[in-house]
Amino acid sequence: MFNALQNWLSSFLYDWLAILITLLLQAVAVILPVMLAVAWLTFAERKVIGYMQVRMGPNRVGPAGWLQPIADALKLIMKEIVLPAQSNIYLFVIAPVLAIAPAVAAWAVIPFDDGVVVADIDAGVLYVLSVASIAVYGIVVSGWASNSKYAFLGALRASAQKISYEIAMGFALVTVLMVADTMNLTKIVEHQQGGFWHWYWIPLLPMFVVYFISGLAETNRAPFDVAEGESEIVAGFHVEYSGMAFAVFFLAEYAMMILISFMTAIMFMGGWLSPFEGIPGLETLFAWVPGIVWISLKVAFLLFLFLWFRATFPRYRYDQIMRLGWKVLIPLTIVWVFVVGLMQYFKLGPWFN
Amino acid sequence: MTFETFIFYLLGFIAAASGLMMITVKNPVKAALWLVLAFIATAGLWILAQAEFLGLVLILVYVGAVMVLFLFVVMMLDINLVVLKEGFTRYLPIGAVAALATFALIYMVVGPDRFGLQAFPAPTPLPADASNTKMIAVPLYTTHVYAFILAAVLLLVGIVAAISLTLRRRPPKEVQYQDIDAQVKVQAKDRFEMIKMAPVVEPEIKKEEKEE
Numbered sequence: 001m002f003n004a005l006q007n008w009l010s011s012f013l014y015d016w017l018a019i020l021i022t023l024l025l026q027a028v029a030v031i032l033p034v035m036l037a038v039a040w041l042t043f044a045e046r047k048v049i050g051y052m053q054v055r056m057g058p059n060r061v062g063p064a065g066w067l068q069p070i071a072d073a074l075k076l077i078m079k080e081i082v083l084p085a086q087s088n089i090y091l092f093v094i095a096p097v098l099a100i101a102p103a104v105a106a107w108a109v110i111p112f113d114d115g116v117v118v119a120d121i122d123a124g125v126l127y128v129l130s131v132a133s134i135a136v137y138g139i140v141v142s143g144w145a146s147n148s149k150y151a152f153l154g155a156l157r158a159s160a161q162k163i164s165y166e167i168a169m170g171f172a173l174v175t176v177l178m179v180a181d182t183m184n185l186t187k188i189v190e191h192q193q194g195g196f197w198h199w200y201w202i203p204l205l206p207m208f209v210v211y212f213i214s215g216l217a218e219t220n221r222a223p224f225d226v227a228e229g230e231s232e233i234v235a236g237f238h239v240e241y242s243g244m245a246f247a248v249f250f251l252a253e254y255a256m257m258i259l260i261s262f263m264t265a266i267m268f269m270g271g272w273l274s275p276f277e278g279i280p281g282l283e284t285l286f287a288w289v290p291g292i293v294w295i296s297l298k299v300a301f302l303l304f305l306f307l308w309f310r311a312t313f314p315r316y317r318y319d320q321i322m323r324l325g326w327k328v329l330i331p332l333t334i335v336w337v338f339v340v341g342l343m344q345y346f347k348l349g350p351w352f353n
Numbered sequence: 354m355t356f357e358t359f360i361f362y363l364l365g366f367i368a369a370a371s372g373l374m375m376i377t378v379k380n381p382v383k384a385a386l387w388l389v390l391a392f393i394a395t396a397g398l399w400i401l402a403q404a405e406f407l408g409l410v411l412i413l414v415y416v417g418a419v420m421v422l423f424l425f426v427v428m429m430l431d432i433n434l435v436v437l438k439e440g441f442t443r444y445l446p447i448g449a450v451a452a453l454a455t456f457a458l459i460y461m462v463v464g465p466d467r468f469g470l471q472a473f474p475a476p477t478p479l480p481a482d483a484s485n486t487k488m489i490a491v492p493l494y495t496t497h498v499y500a501f502i503l504a505a506v507l508l509l510v511g512i513v514a515a516i517s518l519t520l521r522r523r524p525p526k527e528v529q530y531q532d533i534d535a536q537v538k539v540q541a542k543d544r545f546e547m548i549k550m551a552p553v554v555e556p557e558i559k560k561e562e563k564e565e
Contacts, residue, residue, distance in 0.1 A: 016356055091386070122484050126409045133417025137389065140421065144382055144428050152428070159421050166417065183486060323533065 002026055026118045030107050038254040039069035045307050052311040079243035084146060087240065091145035096241070096248035099138025103255040106131040110262050111186045113272045113291040124185040125173055128263060129166075132218070135256060136162045138249070139220075139227060139237045146240040154236025157318060158220060158227035164325040165217040171333035172211040175204050175340045176267045189271030195278030199270040203343075206336055208268040210329050212305070215260035217325065219253060221306055223313035224321055261302035262295070269298050361401055368394035381427045389420050403476055405485045 002022050009018035043058065043065070050057025058065040083089060109124040111117040121127060136159055143155020179200060180188040192199045201208045217224040228236040238249045265271060272291030276282035316324070342348075368391050375387035392415050399408035479485075493501055522530075 091383075121405075123405055123409055123486055126406070126413065126486075130409045130413035130417060133413055134393075136417070136421055137386075140424055140428075141386065144424075156425065156428070159425050163418055163421055182484075319531075 027108075030110075030118055031104055034104070034107060034255055034258060035251065037258055038251055039073065041254050041258065041303060042072065042250075043069050044303070045310070048304065048307045049311045052308075073247070076244055076247040081243040081245050082240070084148070084240050086147045088145040088147065091141050092240075093245075095138050095142035095145055096245050096252075097138075098141055099135060099252040100248050100255070102131045102133075102135040102138075103252040103259065106259055109185060110259070111189065111266065111271065112295060114186070114190075116292070117186060120184065120186055123183045125177065125183045125188075128185075128259075129170060129173065132256070132259070133162075133166055135252065138252060142241065142249070143237040146237075148240050150233040150235070150239045151237050153233050154227045154239070158237060161217055161220075161224065161227065161321060161325070164322060165214040165329075168210055168325060168329040168333050169214040169218060171330065171337060172204075172207040172214065173267065175207045175333070175336055176200055178337070178340050178344065179203065185266050185271075189266055189273060192270045193273060193277070196270065196275045198278075199268065199273075201268040204268065204336075204340070206332060208264070210333055211268065212260075212264055212302070214325075214329065215264065216306070216309065217321065219256045219260055219306075221253075221257065222310035223316050225315060226318050226321060257303065257306055258299065261299045261306070264302050265295055265298040269302075271295055271298075357401065361398065364394045364397040364401065367391075368398065381430065382424065385420060385424050385427050388423075389416055392416050392420065403479060403485070406489050 002025065005025070006018050006022040009021055013021075046068070047057040047065070058068040061067045061071045083092065106128050108118045109121055109127050111120070139158040139162075140155045143151045143153075143158070146152070176188065177183055180191045182188060182191070216222075220227045226232075226236075228238075233239075238246055241249060272295040274283070274286055274289065274291075274294055276286045371387045371390040371394065375384045375391060378384050378387060392411060396408040396411040396416075399405075399411065
């Protein structure tokens with residue numbers, strides 16, 4: 001569709017202008033649904049946690065509270081942005097941008113269906129990892145520029161935590177790359193074809209768990225949300241931010257949550273592949289369902305897990321977070337890299353032959 | 354000027370300017386952030402030179418991990434800038450000579466004589482399905498495998514040395530350590546003991562009441 005658009009535009013415009021317009025439209029086509037998903041993810045979070053705690057959750061704005069995200073957004077846009085007098089003003093303003101830019105840029109390589117991807121690059125996994133690793137600067141810079149002790153403590157906690165869990169996350173992805181023999185996200189999904197027992201979550205079950213736990217820690221979600229730690233450091237790195245500047249941090253955190261869920265679905269749960277593939281009868285019955293529906297369902301389930309964990313687990317103590325990352329998850333992933341290597345060498349089981 | 358040359362000069366300008374800012378800016382945290390920008394621009398240049406894998410790894414390793422740790426340390430330092438600036442004008446001539454000498458040396462080694470366009474013409478564009486990662490991985494794990502393993506072992510020795518130098522266990526009187534294994538293995542009978550004892554009766558109170 002976008003190729004046809006580009007061809008049509010270049011018939012009466014400069015070539016580079018046609019490419020630029022097409023790229024911008026593609027970016028909007030990806031970012032707009034993501035931002036809308038973020039808005040209603042906040043609503044889902046409040047509803048889900050509400051029902052888990054036997055209360056209604058937001059239910060006043062619109063039918064059953066469905067317009068609550070719009071009311072929240074309007075409120076945040078109207079509010080004044082306070083710039084602390086003693087802060088470092090340039091870095092203070094640039095920090096929310098540093099937080100949201102990687103969370104949006106990483107979507108360029110995420111495939112939503114077979115061939116539905118902005119940039120189908122060869123090193124897709126590496127691109128997502130490196131772009132997501134820049135996201136920590138938003139937190140660190142905001143914490144330092146605020147010139148506030150609470151914000152600074154939050155920034156220190158977040159930077160150490162993110163780096164620690166990035167290692168476990170990277171190793172978990174290494175096992176996927178070993179099995180799939182490619183770093184292209186589309187090809188990784190294609191390698192999982194042939195029914196849900198061919199998806200990588202069964203042969204790489206420990207890595208699936210490690211990746212999702214690291215994802216929780218990377219996005220600073222409960223039970224690893226010590227970077228915010230309302231009860232200890234009031235709100236952590238964004239304590240000095242108000243109005244839309246705070247909302248941008250909020251958007252970045254939720255966009256990263258959806259991104260981690262997409263990555264988990266693509267890496268371990270077969271991406272856009274139907275779960276009924278290879279089952280006689282059911283396969284033909286559900287053949288009309290487009291792939292984007294399946295990947296959305298998988299992502300919705302993983303996002304529900306994020307919310308479920310937040311409602312269930314108490315916050316980890318900081319030294320226990322570091323212990324879990326360095327002394328449990330990283331050794332486990334290193335051992336599993338060797339296990340996967342051996343399984344491939346001896347061509348073990350139904351997955352590695 | 355093609356689009357590629359435009360991107361090249363843009364990234365080159367960002368890299369050079371942020372490098373200059375990094376060494377001239379007063380605040381060490383800002384200097385570290387300028388260095389991050391220089392890294393990102395350099396990664397862009399590498400990707401432009403068809404080294405996609407190296408460019409992405411530069412961002413992943415240096416921007417995502419090394420510089421964050423750098424910032425982590427620099428942010429916590431309370432550097433008195435006045436002391437650091439002392440004698441700036443006094444040492445300026447020596448510094449200028451040293452800088453010029455270093456620049457001259459670098460220019461002689463990597464100048465246009467050796468690394469000019471004649472010596473290194475633009476690479477022929479690769480086909481769209483060429484895997485940059487595999488192009489690096491295959492020689493790395495076949496022809497250069499011993500050097501690669503040697504580098505890995507050196508790094509491991511470095512890690513072990515750094516940890517053994519900094520790790521010190523203080524006596525339990527000064528600081529209390531947490532033994533997670535012991536905490537996990539603990540059972541009810543270790544902490545909780547059922548004791549059977551005869552009930553204590555106080556018969557004298559009844560007697561006193563009767564006397565009254």
